[in-house]
Amino acid sequence: QGQLEQSGAEVKKPGASVTVSCKASGYTFTDYHMHWVRQAPGQGLEWIGWIYPKTGATYYAPKFQGRVTLTRETSLSTAYMELTSLTSDDTAMYYCTKETWHFGLWGRGTRVTVSS
Amino acid sequence: DIVVTQSPDSLAVSLGERATINCKSSQSVLNSSTNKKHLAWYQKKPGQPPKLLIYWASTRESGVPDRFIASGSETDFTLTITSLQAEDVAVYYCQQYCNLPRSFGQGTKVEIK
Numbered sequence: 001q002g003q004l005e006q007s008g009a010e011v012k013k014p015g016a017s018v019t020v021s022c023k024a025s026g027y028t029f030t031d032y033h034m035h036w037v038r039q040a041p042g043q044g045l046e047w048i049g050w051i052y053p054k055t056g057a058t059y060y061a062p063k064f065q066g067r068v069t070l071t072r073e074t075s076l077s078t079a080y081m082e083l084t085s086l087t088s089d090d091t092a093m094y095y096c097t098k099e100t101w102h103f104g105l106w107g108r109g110t111r112v113t114v115s116s
Numbered sequence: 117d118i119v120v121t122q123s124p125d126s127l128a129v130s131l132g133e134r135a136t137i138n139c140k141s142s143q144s145v146l147n148s149s150t151n152k153k154h155l156a157w158y159q160k161k162p163g164q165p166p167k168l169l170i171y172w173a174s175t176r177e178s179g180v181p182d183r184f185i186a187s188g189s190e191t192d193f194t195l196t197i198t199s200l201q202a203e204d205v206a207v208y209y210c211q212q213y214c215n216l217p218r219s220f221g222q223g224t225k226v227e228i229k
Contacts, residue, residue, distance in 0.1 A: 037166075037220075044209065044221075045209055045223070047219060059217070062217065097166075101213055102168060104171075106166055
């Protein structure tokens with residue numbers, strides 16, 4: 001099954017960018033799509049997009065297109081999510097999750113707070 | 117895009133009683149290449165990541181208690197907790213993984229009456 005270790009909490013000002021990392025272990029990183037999901041305070045789960053580490057192919061939810069970039073470093077078995085032009089609406093817990101069709105393995109989440 | 121809608125938004129059930137959550141997708145989630153229904157259920161507790169309970173609409177994840185039962189057609193699905201336990205207090209989400217973009221229902225909060 002494996003493990004996903006995410007980077008620590010971030011506090012950013014409006015208009016800034018944030019990068020969250022997700023280090024995979026216990027499985028072959030390049031064989032499975034990595035998805036990103038967020039949950040704002042008091043809100044539901046929101047799908048952001050995925051990256052296929054083997055090729056670097058990506059797909060983004062329309063809401064985040066143009067503002068999110070998913071990348072990976074295969075030598076480090078690590079996926080990254082960069083979100084730009086942050087607003088208070090981006091304050092949320094961000095999760096990476098490994099796809100085996102469904103999402104059976106999740107990171108513990110990275111809290112991103114956007115505040116002036 | 118497939119829109120996934122859950123009902124009710126919340127429910128309160130006595131310990132040991134049945135809790136039923138509904139999930140409806142705007143399109144069929146039956147995938148012709150797999151011949152499976154691409155729908156999953158997750159349990160979300162505060163401070164924890166989501167936990168996969170059910171996949172392929174009705175297959176229980178390893179280690180999930182058998183009081184969690186799920187079923188459904190191509191567009192209408194149900195998650196039933198047959199005998200609610202205190203540790204089942206959580207928000208439950210259904211999610212389709214048939215099409216991109218992936219989508220979650222809005223969640224159903226389950227509490228103890």
